[in-house]
Amino acid sequence: MDQPMEEQTQQPAAQNKPQRSWLRRYGFSLFVLALCLVMGYYIYMQQNKKDELPVQGKGAEFSYTDSDGANVTLSGTNGKARLLYFFFATCPDVCPPTTFLMSQVQDVLKKDGVFGDEVEFLSVTIDPTHDTPEVLKEYAKRFNADPSGWKFLRGDEKETAALARKYEILVTKDDQGNFGHMNLIVLLDKDGQIRDWISLNDYLEQGDKNLTAKDMAKKIESLL
Structure with a gap:
């Protein structure tokens, strides 16, 4: 009776392991990508502002x-x-x-x-x-x-x-x-x-x- 219970508690841990590994592998790259997108948008907006004629x-x-x-x-x-x-x-x-x-x-x-x-x-x-x-x-x-x-x-x-x-x-x-x-x-x-x-x-x-x-x-x- 005890053995099946042990297998049931161990199974979720086995399922979580690949998820943690995926985050470790790709999480930093996704963060850098998001940062690049934000910076690119900022630079684009600043360049557009330079083309605008300010109110004098x-x-x-x-x-x-x-x-x-x-x-x-x-x-x-x-x-x-x-x-x-x-x-x-x-x-x-x-x-x-x-x-x-x-x-x-x-x-x-x-x-x-x-x-x-x-x-x-x-x-x-x-x-x-x-x-x-x-x-x-x-x-x-x-x-x-x-x-x-x-x-x-x-x-x-x-x-x-x-x-x-x-x-x-x-x-x-x-x-x-x-x-x-x-x-x-x-x-x-x-x-x-x-x-x-x-x-x-x-x-x-x-x-x-x-x-x-x-x-x-x-x-x-x-x-x-």
């Missing part, structure tokens, strides 16, 4: 009229990524090539089917006395600006200079009435938040590091 601040509200007399505000264009550029039509140096670059970016965005509906350009003159609606229309035509997604705006001169400062762009005017300004394009997201300041210098010939209109379009589309 809230864009200042404004209200201007375009070359057709329609009112345009920052909040009224929310829901679209925007390029905001302060310029003047008689600018002898940086404004024409910057506006030309924007026209190239416009063409890329149009091919991608997002210009106008999801992306808008806003060019604000710092010299509204000279840059009348007629002058702005002619300037826009010179660069093949598509009015469905590119507005040329004007307002009060002093208020515009103050607005530019809120976007960290300095506008000057000397005693002879000559204007000057920091040549930066402000990139705003759909919520009106500043995401970047784009310099024309980054898109000039720089050897292998030269950026293109497609690069700028890609940066804009990352906010859509």
Whole structure:
């Protein structure tokens, strides 16, 4: 009677032995594999964050009229990524090539089917006395600006200079009435938040590091 009982108590021990051996053999490898997966996911997420454009601040509200007399505000264009550029039509140096670059970016965005509906350009003159609606229309035509997604705006001169400062762009005017300004394009997201300041210098010939209109379009589309 006692012998069968002994066999019954010993049998579970024999069944547990292979299980403990499997854990000893593969447990550490599984732990290392899990750790590698966690680290790989972390590195992947960090790399993606580097590609994101951080929020630099809230864009200042404004209200201007375009070359057709329609009112345009920052909040009224929310829901679209925007390029905001302060310029003047008689600018002898940086404004024409910057506006030309924007026209190239416009063409890329149009091919991608997002210009106008999801992306808008806003060019604000710092010299509204000279840059009348007629002058702005002619300037826009010179660069093949598509009015469905590119507005040329004007307002009060002093208020515009103050607005530019809120976007960290300095506008000057000397005693002879000559204007000057920091040549930066402000990139705003759909919520009106500043995401970047784009310099024309980054898109000039720089050897292998030269950026293109497609690069700028890609940066804009990352906010859509």
